[in-house]
Amino acid sequence: MRILILGGDGYLGWPTAMRFSARGHEVSVVDNFSRRRWHVEHSTDSLTPIGSLTDRIEAWREVSGNEIKPFVGSMEDFGFLDAVIAETLPETIVHYGEQPSAPYSMKSREAAVETQYTNVIGTLNLLFAIRDRVPDCHLVKLGTMGEYGTPDIDIEEGFIEIEHKGRRDTLPFPKLPGSLYHLSKVHDSHNIHFACRIWGLRATDLNQGVVYGIETDESARDERLITRFDYDEYFGTVLNRFCVQAVIGHPLTVYGEGGQTRGFLNIRDTLQCVELAVANPAELGEFRVFNQFTEQFSVAELAELVRRAGAEVGLEVAVKRFPNPRIEAESHYYNAANTKLRELGLEPHHLGEELVRSMLGIIARHRERVIERAILPRTRWKPGELVAQVPPPRQATASTAELE
Numbered sequence: 172m173r174i175l176i177l178g179g180d181g182y183l184g185w186p187t188a189m190r191f192s193a194r195g196h197e198v199s200v201v202d203n204f205s206r207r208r209w210h211v212e213h214s215t216d217s218l219t220p221i222g223s224l225t226d227r228i229e230a231w232r233e234v235s236g237n238e239i240k241p242f243v244g245s246m247e248d249f250g251f252l253d254a255v256i257a258e259t260l261p262e263t264i265v266h267y268g269e270q271p272s273a274p275y276s277m278k279s280r281e282a283a284v285e286t287q288y289t290n291v292i293g294t295l296n297l298l299f300a301i302r303d304r305v306p307d308c309h310l311v312k313l314g315t316m317g318e319y320g321t322p323d324i325d326i327e328e329g330f331i332e333i334e335h336k337g338r339r340d341t342l343p344f345p346k347l348p349g350s351l352y353h354l355s356k357v358h359d360s361h362n363i364h365f366a367c368r369i370w371g372l373r374a375t376d377l378n379q380g381v382v383y384g385i386e387t388d389e390s391a392r393d394e395r396l397i398t399r400f401d402y403d404e405y406f407g408t409v410l411n412r413f414c415v416q417a418v419i420g421h422p423l424t425v426y427g428e429g430g431q432t433r434g435f436l437n438i439r440d441t442l443q444c445v446e447l448a449v450a451n452p453a454e455l456g457e458f459r460v461f462n463q464f465t466e467q468f469s470v471a472e473l474a475e476l477v478r479r480a481g482a483e484v485g486l487e488v489a490v491k492r493f494p495n496p497r498i499e500a501e502s503h504y505y506n507a508a509n510t511k512l513r514e515l516g517l518e519p520h521h522l523g524e525e526l527v528r529s530m531l532g533i534i535a536r537h538r539e540r541v542i543e544r545a546i547l548p549r550t551r552w553k554p555g556e557l558v559a560q561v562p563p564p565r566q567a568t569a570s571t572a573e574l575e
């Protein structure tokens with residue numbers, strides 16, 4: 172199958188490219204190296220010493236005998252994206268090519284605009300290119316469980332059956348995202364759903380939970396194939412951050428009460444889920460949503476797990492509650508459905524002390540690369556100190572009132 176992977180230089184994109192290439196598919200990747208650029212801008216870096224995309228592709232060719240074809244450019248540049256799709260004529264597109272961080276999207280107006288522009292316009296360009304070049308292509312898009320937020324009812328997979336004033340319908344599940352990043356994914360979902368309903372495209376929206384882990388079967392074949400591993404405030408996810416903190420003796424940064432509960436999955440299961448979605452495509456005109464996580468944990472439970480696993484390998488791990496920089500429920504109901512991928516055959520890797528110990532071992536090998544300054548959060552969801560700088564609302568004059 173011809174597969175195009177957008178964001179193919181990233182944490183998930185690179186291992187996904189190797190996985191499909193290992194299975195004999197014709198794989199091309201697109202990336203604009205924005206994650207590498209954002210790290211340079213913040214003087215931070217991946218814990219793992221990753222090579223350039225070209226070097227990794229070369230190493231993969233040497234190790235596996237398989238090719239991965241790179242295209243360097245941005246999805247926001249329609250001319251570039253359209254030309255890639257015209258050249259590669261993909262039967263499946265796996266789309267990871269977005270700004271993935273909630274804190275990054277909340278750090279400034281500029282970062283919020285960049286996030287929404289990159290994500291929403293990039294995806295919209297993609298939908299037009301698919302419509303006009305490869306209308307049968309299956310779009311597998313990385314969404315997020317965070318689109319739903321934390322409602323006080325069970326979360327379904329994309330849609331909910333509603334009875335209202337004596338009538339029934341199945342409608343998109345209500346969305347209550349907690350950051351401007353998560354909101355960008357909601358906008359994407361609406362646009363993709365629209366493209367399926369109106370243009371007859373086919374798409375699977377993978378509402379993924381929080382990913383943890385480093386190694387996949389392919390990356391373990393050679394150290395040059397390792398994927399990036401972020402632990403900084405912006406791009407590190409919570410368990411990955413806790414594991415790095417445990418290794419360097421930093422107290423685990425539990426935000427607030429630590430009762431925040433999310434769906435989690437191992438990076439190996441991300442690859443399994445994407446493979447299952449690709450092997451079992453949506454029908455033309457269908458917009459499917461799969462909730463992509465394997466287990467639910469609270470932040471406090473994860474901290475306790477890392478503390479225990481650390482103790483087993485001789486690390487003294489302190490767990491500390493930090494003032495929560497985010498506006499989010501710290502103790503809440505959470506029960507999300509995740510049966511659709513299991514029905515397709517997903518066999519989850521379960522999170523336990525053994526897995527955490529193996530992560531701690533890999534992290535310890537790169538311990539000297541940790542930039543400790545990058546760990547504590549600096550971005551606040553609602554920066555109080557800025558309130559004083561906001562000018563008071565203007566009195567509506569006749570002319571402004573007319574304009575509104």
Ligand code: USQ
Pocket residue numbers: 271272273274314315316317318353379380381382406407408409410412424425426427429431433434470497499
């Ligand atoms: N948290 C801490 N301490 C930390 C870091 C995070 O207590 O040091 C808490 C956060 O407040 C939050 C939870 O852990 O309640 C998860 O935070 P996170 O940074 O691991 O995950 P999040 O910001 O939600 O975003 C990540 C990915 C994003 C993906 C999302 C899936 O960065 O790309 O979409 O997980 S989900 O969370 O299901 O929306």
